[in-house]
Amino acid sequence: MDKENTLGESAFDILIQRRGSGSVKYDEAPADDVIPMWVADMDFEAAPCIVEALRRRVEHGVFGYPYIFPSYYESVISWFKRRYDWHIEREWIQYTIGVVPAMSAVIKALTKPGDGVILFSPVYNLFFTSIRNNKCETVDIPLLRVDKSPTEFTYAIDFEAFEQACARPEVTMLLFCSHHNPAGRVWRRDELQRVYDICRRNGVVIVSDEIHCELTMPGNQFTPMATIAPDASEYVVTCNSPSKSFNIAGLQMANIITSNAEWRKRIDRALNDNEVCDVNVFGPVAVEAAYSKEGELWLTELNDYLSRNYQALRAYFAEHLPTLPIATLEGTYLVWVDVSALLKRQNKGQQPTTGGQFTATDLEHKLLRDHRVWVNGSEMYGAEGFIRINIAMPHERMMEGLKRIVEGLAQY
Numbered sequence: 001m002d003k004e005n006t007l008g009e010s011a012f013d014i015l016i017q018r019r020g021s022g023s024v025k026y027d028e029a030p031a032d033d034v035i036p037m038w039v040a041d042m043d044f045e046a047a048p049c050i051v052e053a054l055r056r057r058v059e060h061g062v063f064g065y066p067y068i069f070p071s072y073y074e075s076v077i078s079w080f081k082r083r084y085d086w087h088i089e090r091e092w093i094q095y096t097i098g099v100v101p102a103m104s105a106v107i108k109a110l111t112k113p114g115d116g117v118i119l120f121s122p123v124y125n126l127f128f129t130s131i132r133n134n135k136c137e138t139v140d141i142p143l144l145r146v147d148k149s150p151t152e153f154t155y156a157i158d159f160e161a162f163e164q165a166c167a168r169p170e171v172t173m174l175l176f177c178s179h180h181n182p183a184g185r186v187w188r189r190d191e192l193q194r195v196y197d198i199c200r201r202n203g204v205v206i207v208s209d210e211i212h213c214e215l216t217m218p219g220n221q222f223t224p225m226a227t228i229a230p231d232a233s234e235y236v237v238t239c240n241s242p243s244k245s246f247n248i249a250g251l252q253m254a255n256i257i258t259s260n261a262e263w264r265k266r267i268d269r270a271l272n273d274n275e276v277c278d279v280n281v282f283g284p285v286a287v288e289a290a291y292s293k294e295g296e297l298w299l300t301e302l303n304d305y306l307s308r309n310y311q312a313l314r315a316y317f318a319e320h321l322p323t324l325p326i327a328t329l330e331g332t333y334l335v336w337v338d339v340s341a342l343l344k345r346q347n348k349g350q351q352p353t354t355g356g357q358f359t360a361t362d363l364e365h366k367l368l369r370d371h372r373v374w375v376n377g378s379e380m381y382g383a384e385g386f387i388r389i390n391i392a393m394p395h396e397r398m399m400e401g402l403k404r405i406v407e408g409l410a411q412y
Contacts, residue, residue, distance in 0.1 A: 010301075010305060011044075011045070011301075012044050012301070012302065012305040012394060012395075013394050013395060013396070014044075014045065014394065015394050015396065015397060016043060016044075016045060018043065019032060023041070024039060024041070025038070025039050025041045025043075029368075029374060030368070031372065033372050034368065034372045034373065034374055035372065035373045035374070035397060035400060035401040035404065036374045036390075037373060037374060037375050037389050037390045037391070037393070037398075037401050037405075038364075038374045038375055038376045038388075038390060039376075039390070040181070040244060040332075040333075040334060040390060040392075041247070041249060041390070041392075042247040042333065042392035042393070043392060043393035043394060043397065044247055044302070044392065044393075044394075045247075046246055046247050046248055046286075047246055047289070047290065047294065047295050047298035047299075048294070048298070049289045049290075049292055049294035049295050049298070050246060050248065050286050050289040050290055050295065052289070053285050053286065053288070053289035054282055054285060054286060054289075057281065057282060057285045063281050064281070065278075066278075066279060066280065066281040066283075066284060068095065068279075068284055069284070070090075071288060072095075072284045072287065072288055073090045073093055075287065075288045075291040075292070076088065076093055076255060076287070076291060077089075077090065077093075078291065079291035080224065083214075083296075084222065084223070084224050084227065085227065086224045086226065086227045088233075088257060089259065091261075091264075092233065092257050092258060092259050092264070093255050093256075093257055094255065094256045094257075094264060094267060094268060094271065095253065095254065095255055095256075095279060095284075096254055096255075096256060096271055096276045096277065096279070097252040097253070097254065097276050097278075097279055097283075098241065098243070098249075098252055098253075098254050098276075099209055099211045099239045099240065099241050099243070099254045100126050100130065101254075101274065101276040102239040102254050102255075102256045102276075103126075103127075103130050103175065103207060103209060103239050104130045104133060104134060104274065105256070105267055105270040105271045105274050105276060106207050106237050106239065106256065106267055106270070107130055107131065107134040107136060107173065107175075107207070108134050108270040108273065108274065109263065109266035109267045109269065109270035110172070110173060110205050110207075110237070110263060110266060110267075111134065111136050111172055111173055111205075113134070113135035113136065114135070114136065114137065114170065115136045115137065115170060115171070115172045115173065116136065116137045116138075116139040116165070116168060116170045116171035116172065116173075117131045117136045117137070117138060117139060117171075117172070117173045117174070117175055118139045118140075118141055118162070118165055118166070118171060118173070118174045118175065118204070119131070119138065119139070119140060119141070119174075119175045119177075120140075120141050120142070120143050120157060120162075120176075120177070120180070121140050121141075121142050121143065121381065121382035121383060122142075122143070122182055122183060122336075122378060122381035122382050122383035122386070123175075123177050123180070123181070123182075123183075123381060123382060124177060124181045124182070124209070124381065125380040125381055125382075127175050127177070127209075128382065130175070131175070136173075137170070139165050139168075139171055140382060141157075141158055141161050141162050141165055142158065142382075142383075143155035143156065143157060143158070143180075143183060144156045144157070144158050147325075148328065150323070150325070151318070151322065151323065151324065151325050151326065152325060152326060152327075152328055153325050153326075153327055153328070153338070154183075154184075154185065154327060154328045154330075155180070155183045155185055155327070156191075157191060157194075157195065159194060159198070162195070162198060163198050163202075166198050166199060166201075166202040166204045167202055171202075171204060172203075172204060172205060173204060173205045173206075173207060174195070174199055174204055174205070174206050174207065175207050175209065176195065176206055176207065176208045176209065176225065177209050178192075178208055178209065178210050178213065178222075178225060179210075179212040179213060179215065179216070179222070179330070179331030179332050180331075180332075181212060181332055181334055182332075182334050182336045182376075182378075182381055182386075182388045183327060183336055184327050184328060184329040184330055184331060184332055184334065184335070184336055185330055185331070186216055186217075186220040186221070186222055186330040186331040187223070188223075189223050189228070192223055192225055192228045193228055193229075195225075196225065196228045196229060196232060196235075196236075199235070200235060205235070205237065206225060206235065206236045206237070207236075207237045207239065208224075208225040208226070208236055208237070208238050208239065209239050209240075210222075210224060210225070210238055210239065210240040211239070211240055211241050211243065211244050211254075212244050212245070212331060212332045213240060213245075213331075214242070214245035214299055214303075215244065215245050215302075215303065215306065215331055215332050215333060216303060216330070216331045217303070217306075217307055217310065217329055217330050217331060218303075218307055220330045220331060222331070224238065225238065226238050226257065226258075233257075233258060233259040233260075234258075234259050234260050235260070236258065237256060237257070237258045237260075237263065237267070238255075238256070238257040238258065239254060239255070239256055239257075240254065240255055240257070241253060241254035241255065241287075242286075242287055242290040242291065242295075244332075245290075245299060245302075246286070246290040246295065246298075246299070247392075248283075248286045248287075248290065251280065251282050251283040251286045252279060252280060252283055253279055253280075253283030253284060253286065253287050305395075306333050306391065306392060308395070309333075309391045309392075309393075309395060309398055310329050310333075310335065310391060312395065312398070312399065313326075313335060313389070313391055313398070313402060314326060316399070316402050316406070317337075317402075317406070320406045320410070321406055321409055321410065323341070324337060324338065324339070324341075324342075324409070325337070325338040326338070333390060333391050333392035334388050334389070334390055334391075335388070335389045335390075335391055336378075336386055336387075336388055337386060337387050337388075337389060338385060338386055339360060339363060339385060339386060339387055339409065340384070340385030340386070342363075342409055342412035343357075343358055343359065343360065343363065343385055343412070345412050346358045346412050359377065359379055359384065360377035360378045360379060360384065360385055360386055360387055361377030361378075361379045361380070362377070363377060363387065363408075363409075364376060364377035364387065365377075366408065367404070367405060367408045370408065371404040371405070371407055371408040372404060373401050373404035373405055373408070375387045375388060375389050375390075375405065376388040387405075389401075389402075389405070
């Protein structure tokens with residue numbers, strides 16, 4: 001694969017040609033000159049320790065059915081103990097092919113058709129899909145917007161509405177996104193405690209998607225939901241994976257963690273029913289390498305690079321579109337931008353015969369078609385008037401993408 005280090009400052013500055021590699025992010029684009037800033041997939045090569053571990057496995061040359069060694073579980077246990085002081089027992093861990101299949105299996109195992117499942121929107125679009133596919137009902141509690149300045153905002157949980165929803169007899173589960181995608185929140189310990197207490201009082205199972213947990217901006221601290229109380233692991237099911245933090249989603253490996261033995265039996269049955277209980281030979285190898293000391297050093301450098309990219313984005317928007325509000329990015333590499341005012345201007349005076357109101361998804365399509373940059377419109381996340389921008393790419397490529405976004409948005 002062609003690589004070009006044009007800046008010479010960091011391994012993260014290397015421009016890797018991904019087109020033709022079977023990449024959804026790039027090869028699904030309608031033209032070669034598109035800069036994709038949509039799907040949550042980084043443009044960085046995986047940590048050298050992962051590449052080397054996979055190289056050794058490939059050189060073995062035989063790729064039969066995999067056996068998961070005890071060292072795999074030990075690497076997971078060690079990682080979360082030393083980083084988050086979370087003590088995990090070996091038997092608490094069940095593996096599968098990804099966090100979304102994990103989440104769907106947990107819903108299947110711990111709910112029945114017609115049950116209400118809470119989520120906090122805007123939220124990752126496959127939360128809605130997983131609930132629907134398991135014949136449950138979505139109970140949407142929209143997050144409350146908190147404006148920090150005219151051009152910066154964040155979100156908070158509507159605890160009054162949340163408690164009311166949890167008290168409903170048909171509501172049995174919360175799908176919790178931590179860090180929150182696309183809002184960029186890293187939930188504080190007091191917020192997690194309040195969520196946990198409300199769920200415990202009402203017998204609501206917490207399923208915590210913590211796939212982005214290592215991607216944390218300076219000044220923020222991730223807390224696993226399962227550590228929020230001494231017995232929390234008995235009432236929380238955690239779904240996590242190094243796939244986002246280490247850019248190995250294509251290797252399809254994730255973990256489901258809970259100390260509740262009865263739930264584990266039911267989840268195991270659901271994993272087998274859904275045929276997502278077997279992984280490939282490379283996933284476990286990559287996870288062990290990622291959760292090593294070498295992987296941890298690489299991750300520290302990655303988070304520093306992503307922080308600089310985020311600050312560069314804010315500075316660029318402040319210069320070229322100074323009135324556009326941007327959500328504070330506390331975690332992930334996904335920036336949430338409020339374009340509602342631009343859409344209102346576009347829709348002002350528009351007649352119904354023109355096809356209805358111009359949406360953020362329409363804006364996504366227009367930016368892709370006319371400006372060759374691909375972002376996500378917000379309707380898929382259960383919100384109107386926002387775009388989501390992926391900044392996990394070399395700085396040079398990101399700045400060119402931002403230039404195209406600004407050119408497109410400036411028209412409104």
